[in-house]
Amino acid sequence: MTGSAVGILAGGGPLPFQVAESARRQGRDVFIIGFQDFVDLDQIRHWPHRIIRLAAAGEILSSLRQANCGDIVLIGPVRRPALRDLRPDAEGARLLARVGRALFSGDDGLLGALVRIFGEEGFRVRGAHEFLTQSLGRVGALGRIQPDVQARADIERGIAVVRAIGALDIGQGCIVQDGLVLAVEAIEGTDQMLERAARLLQPGPGGVLVKMLKPGQEARADMPTIGPRTIINAHAAGLRGIAFETGFTLLTDPVECEATADRLELFLYGLSRAESQGAG
Secondary structure (H helix, E strand, O other), rough: OOOOOOEEEEOOOOHHHHHHHHHOOOOOOOEEEEEOOOOOHHOOOOOOOOEEEHHHHHHHHHHHHOOOOEEEEEEEOOOOOOOHHOOOOOHHHHHHHHHHHHHHOOOOOHHHHHHHHHHHHOEEEEOOHHOOOOOOOEEEEEOOOOOOOOOOOOOOHHHHHHHHHHHHOOOOOOEEOOOEEEEEEEEEEHHHHHHHHHHHOOOOOOOOOEOOOOOOOOOOOOOOEEHHHHHHHHOOOOEEEEEEEOOOOEEHHHHHHHHHHHHHEEEEEEEEEEHOOOOO
């Protein structure tokens, strides 16, 4: 029998607490499991919570049950540890055995397996986007800057690249300039990809960053995320703008993202589902 509270498994950044605020506005009780070494300690202290090691699955499950959690949300970046560093508790070892080969099949396979296991343990796994509907953007330009013809061509190229690398479970983003792929996102994340791309920028108009959900990705566990810092770093890298998949990308602060893009004269463009599928 599942409970009425919302349990949030929180990695880094502000999104876990935005989900918590949204759930509370809906009249739901909230309990946060903060992953040790990742969660924002200043923010989590304002909520009912426990700080738990990533691999302490027994402690995580018992804490969720004690807090009467029925729905759970996995949100916030967590650096995937090496298997030798996990040090699982007894329940964690049992669950790792159930995950099996998914441990070695990339992030999508592992996250999908975790979602399935939480379901088998009696919880309903919800996506953060179900609580943060105001953070999903809208189709078209979010500010006053529009992508020009060259930028639109680079966006189309970027869509094709992200769909290709996403199908291989490599990453959710890439940077394209004048048809040339400067960088693709892998385990390092968007900010470090932008740092690399800055050193590879070619003469002429700057490139574009494209962020999208991977084909077949488990959206309840790991949606692409863009924040004001992403836009600042894109500007520092010499880019002209950012395109993202509307409805499947979380904007950590939509108002500030739009204001930052306008201030730095970058476009922030929401792709329709048809465009992101290569049908636009």
